[in-house]
Amino acid sequence: MADWSQLPYDLVHEVASHLVAVEDFLAFSAVCCDWRSVYSAKEWHQRPQVPLLMIFVPEKNGFRNFISLYRNKVCKLEIPEFRGRKSWGSCSGWILTLGLDLTIQLLNPLTRVCPSLPPISSLQHRPNDQQPPPRNDEGGGSFVVIIYGPLYRLALYRPGYTSWTIVKETATLNQFLCVAFRKDRIFALCKAGSLSGKFNHLMLVESRGDILTVYTQQDSNRCGFPVGSVHFFVYALDFINKQWVEVRDLGNRSIFVDKSGCVVVCGPERFNCRSNSVYFVADNMQKMAGWG
Amino acid sequence: MAAETGTPTTLTLKSNDDELFSVAESAAILSVTIRNMVEDGCAGGVIPLDNVDGKTLASVITYMNGISAIPADEEKKKSYRDKFLSDKDFETLADMVLAANYLNMSCLMDAVSAKIAQVMEKKSxxxxxxxxxxxxxxxxxxxxxxxxxxxxxxxxxxxxxxx
Known part of the structure; x- marks a missing residue:
């Protein structure tokens, strides 16, 4: 019989790449020295998964509480890089942090990779400012997109550049709400459309080649305060006819929504979550609720 | 050659414990390692597979025959793979993944690795x-x-x- 601890690196990598939950990958990496090689080499490609829910704790130290639905417990993470910084949940395993000195960083709490992004001051450049291209492509084609400021403008950063590239507006009232990535394209949702008044909250997300829009709508009372049930409507972009088609069945997918974005997870059962559901964080309740 | 007359070509594979197996060339070339040997004209006699034992090779050949009999339907191929692996005891999975790696059969390696990963889900x-x-x-x-x-x-x- 083969010795499991003597698998060549390629096979350790292959098995690790089939572990979906970050919790399982960390357990795998602690089994023996050889199995830790993928973790040490930072070569694990994280797949979309049920997010850890970061709970707001008004402390300025480096602790954050997270709910792991997979483990079904509250975990306390100490991340020194968070000390004295404001943080937001983000996508693809990255958390965005902002310091008192207005420096912007990304942090991957798994790998502790913490790249700095250009300072906020570089967002004041005029859109047509030309930047010299970087000497080498450090980021391997990766890039960061932010929506910023009172006008909800869009800016793009590629590793190696020294400042943000501000996206030129095509119309005066293009307030951007959300962006999604699909293959080599960026899709951005603007507030100028006819739906923006009708729905409280619009999100854009990519899933298995589809571009989905998730509309959140909550009933409000006469004074305009949100009360009662929250409703979700999901539409998929029909690329050929350039129209939105309502999605009534998510199949084996579920969508996780919070204020800063959303994530689509395939096969959420393995994370102790239901498929064909929208999970959302309610502003005033600090908890998640399922909706089938 | 035999292929030109319409008769399927058969290859003979030899495991590292000297067992001999006959397998149709069309099924055996699922292994990139074997396909390269065939294309280089090295597959005339017996093909020695020094890193695979007879028990594992028998299993791999069952898989080669089974999967190559299914037409290009990824869903059916996937369900065949699941069924094929479902009755494999845990100890043979390591031999299978090493054999799949040596034979350069990405589809089998992918399926076995996924199965191994599944065993570890939620475990300490x-x-x-x-x-x-x-x-x-x-x-x-x-x-x-x-x-x-x-x-x-x-x-x-x-x-x-x-x-």
Missing amino acids: VGWVRRKFGIENDYTPEEEAAVKEEHKWTFEGVETDDDN
Whole structure:
């Protein structure tokens, strides 16, 4: 019989790449020295998964509480890089942090990779400012997109550049709400459309080649305060006819929504979550609720 | 050659414990290693596979025959793979993944790796070590450091050790 601890690196990598939950990958990496090689080499490609829910704790130290639905417990993470910084949940395993000195960083709490992004001051450049291209492509084609400021403008950063590239507006009232990535394209949702008044909250997300829009709508009372049930409507972009088609069945997918974005997870059962559901964080309740 | 007359070509594979197996060339070339040998004209006689034992090779050939009999339908191929692996005992999975790697059969390697990963889902480090027969080669200090780095995920999960 083969010795499991003597698998060549390629096979350790292959098995690790089939572990979906970050919790399982960390357990795998602690089994023996050889199995830790993928973790040490930072070569694990994280797949979309049920997010850890970061709970707001008004402390300025480096602790954050997270709910792991997979483990079904509250975990306390100490991340020194968070000390004295404001943080937001983000996508693809990255958390965005902002310091008192207005420096912007990304942090991957798994790998502790913490790249700095250009300072906020570089967002004041005029859109047509030309930047010299970087000497080498450090980021391997990766890039960061932010929506910023009172006008909800869009800016793009590629590793190696020294400042943000501000996206030129095509119309005066293009307030951007959300962006999604699909293959080599960026899709951005603007507030100028006819739906923006009708729905409280619009999100854009990519899933298995589809571009989905998730509309959140909550009933409000006469004074305009949100009360009662929250409703979700999901539409998929029909690329050929350039129209939105309502999605009534998510199949084996579920969508996780919070204020800063959303994530689509395939096969959420393995994370102790239901498929064909929208999970959302309610502003005033600090908890998640399922909706089938 | 035989292929030109319409008769399927048969290859003879030899395991590292000297067992001989006949397999249709069309099925055997699922292995890129074997396909390269065929294309280089090295497959005339017996093809020695020095890194695969007879028991594992018999299993791999069953898989080659089964999957190549299915027309290009990815769903059916997937369900065949699931069925094929469902009755494999856990110990042979390591031999299978090593054989798939040596024979360069990406579809089999992918399926076996996924199955191995599935065994580890939601399990603790101690459980995985026992199940896979892996000796803990960390010093106590190293292991403490490894667990300290992501303490949140290791706390309170050792209880499933005996499951």
